[in-house]
Amino acid sequence: MHAEQVRTLLRVFIHDLHPNEPEPTLPHESTLDDVGVDSMSLVDLLFKVERECDITIPDEALPRIATVGDLVEYVTSQSAGRTRERNGC
Amino acid sequence: MRLTAVVAGVGGHVPSTVVTNAELSSRFDTTDDWIRGRTGIVTRRRVEPGQSTADLAVAAGAAALKSAAATGDDGVDLVVLATSTPDHTCPATAPTVAYRLGLGQVPAFDIAAVCSGFVYGLSVADGMIAAGTARRVLLIGADTFSTILNPADRATATVFGDGAGAVVLRAGEPGEPGAVLGFDLGSDGDLADLIMVRSGGSRYPDRTTAEEADRWFAMQGQAVYRHAVLRMTASARAAMAGAGWRSSDVDRFVAHQANARILATVGTQLGIAPDRVYVNIATVGNTVAASIPLALADAAGESRAGDRVLLAAFGGGVTWGAAALTWPDLAV
Numbered sequence: 547m548h549a550e551q552v553r554t555l556l557r558v559f560i561h562d563l564h565p566n567e568p569e570p571t572l573p574h575e576s577t578l579d580d581v582g583v584d585s586m587s588l589v590d591l592l593f594k595v596e597r598e599c600d601i602t603i604p605d606e607a608l609p610r611i612a613t614v615g616d617l618v619e620y621v622t623s624q625s626a627g628r629t630r631e632r633n634g635c
Numbered sequence: 636m637r638l639t640a641v642v643a644g645v646g647g648h649v650p651s652t653v654v655t656n657a658e659l660s661s662r663f664d665t666t667d668d669w670i671r672g673r674t675g676i677v678t679r680r681r682v683e684p685g686q687s688t689a690d691l692a693v694a695a696g697a698a699a700l701k702s703a704a705a706t707g708d709d710g711v712d713l714v715v716l717a718t719s720t721p722d723h724t725c726p727a728t729a730p731t732v733a734y735r736l737g738l739g740q741v742p743a744f745d746i747a748a749v750c751s752g753f754v755y756g757l758s759v760a761d762g763m764i765a766a767g768t769a770r771r772v773l774l775i776g777a778d779t780f781s782t783i784l785n786p787a788d789r790a791t792a793t794v795f796g797d798g799a800g801a802v803v804l805r806a807g808e809p810g811e812p813g814a815v816l817g818f819d820l821g822s823d824g825d826l827a828d829l830i831m832v833r834s835g836g837s838r839y840p841d842r843t844t845a846e847e848a849d850r851w852f853a854m855q856g857q858a859v860y861r862h863a864v865l866r867m868t869a870s871a872r873a874a875m876a877g878a879g880w881r882s883s884d885v886d887r888f889v890a891h892q893a894n895a896r897i898l899a900t901v902g903t904q905l906g907i908a909p910d911r912v913y914v915n916i917a918t919v920g921n922t923v924a925a926s927i928p929l930a931l932a933d934a935a936g937e938s939r940a941g942d943r944v945l946l947a948a949f950g951g952g953v954t955w956g957a958a959a960l961t962w963p964d965l966a967v
Contacts (some may be wrong), residue, residue, distance in 0.1 A: 585857040586673065590900055593864065605858060 547601050547625040552618045559591050575616040583616060599625050639759035640815045642808030642963040646698025647800040647932030648691055649680040651918055664788040670793045675895020681918030687722045690733045692777035695799035703803035705966035711803060713751040713769040714743035715760055715777040717752025717924040720783060721745055749830060750891045750950025752776055752924035754958050758818045764806045775801040777928030778923035781830055794894060795919030800928025812940040813963025819873035820956040829855045830951030851871035863897050863949035868904040871947040871959035877961035882906035884943055891948035892916040894927045900914060940964035
């Protein structure tokens with residue numbers, strides 16, 4: 547999955563979570579909490595990523611995913627080995 | 636044919652003292668909007684000093700017995716109490732509850748599986764009925780987590796509430812309305828630290844010298860949420876498969892009311908329509924072992940005999956469990 551696809555997935559997720567808020571800009575260094583994804587929503591987001599990208603995210607990875615950049619880098623690195631495009635990943 | 640547990644009565648009880656989000660907002664750095672948004676909870680109940688788990692269990696038990704008596708059933712020969720907040724570390728609370736309900740010298744014991752306690756207890760009761768050890772069981776889930784919460788912990792203070800729920804189970808057959816059809820249970824002791832009161836047991840007996848945080852209930856919220864969704868989903872799927880149900884067959888999904896977001900996420904993962912996911916957490920919060928039977932008691936007025944009901948829970952241990960049953964034909 548490419549970085550921009552991860553950012554699109556995140557943008558859609560945030561919009562579903564906060565439909566009345568303007569679309570966030572998602573700077574690389576912003577914390578996920580700052581863009582409206584609290585610790586529990588992050589779990590929901592990772593379930594969504596796992597489903598749509600067909601990857602598994604171990605518990606140990608959760609504390610390392612704090613910023614927008616962390617999320618993008620983690621998902622792109624995990625799905626780098628996938629040879630098949632799925633559902634926008 | 637194997638005897639199976641059949642629900643013959645349901646009842647619930649919550650203490651009268653209400654804890655509002657406004658009160659919590661005056662104690663902690665939080666707001667009503669934040670609590671509602673994160674948990675779906677508006678109020679929760681709390682025992683007053685001098686009130687205990689046994690008091691709530693007796694009240695819920697009496698309500699369930701009254702419900703069962705209305706259909707002509709009478710008496711029980713076993714009391715099972717699911718709780719993690721017994722009146723005392725020793726002995727169990729169930730014998731006191733049986734005594735106070737005037738049930739005579741029936742066997743009575745506690746089950747300690749935190750939020751999974753009621754589902755675990757249901758499987759034990761069903762097993763004892765199937766074995767012929769008991770004909771009628773009073774199964775109660777009751778907890779008073781307000782008595783073990785860390786006064787400085789905003790997260791747990793907003794979520795947990797006190798309460799009790801109970802069912803009467805009689806021996807019957809799988810095809811009857813109210814029959815318990817099957818279970819899926821599990822545990823993972825490697826994750827014991829996720830949900831814990833660290834001191835006060837045999838591992839760290841001296842609470843007076845323990846670190847402050849170790850004297851109280853503590854929960855790693857994000858990790859618990861993650862594991863709860865995974866395990867409740869998988870366990871519920873297994874219970875449905877055992878009963879031969881598809882997601883669309885489930886009339887009511889009564890999951891442990893941990894927080895509204897877990898219920899929504901698990902419902903989505905299972906493919907169960909939102910209007911079939913029962914939610915009463917807004918008024919009572921997370922009542923631990925009482926959560927499922929209290930929800931069953933609350934849902935009684937809008938349920939029909941034969942409705943397919945799926946239960947699922949995840950709790951400390953960690954433990955998890957799911958059960959499939961049909962709604963009984965109750966007089967109330």
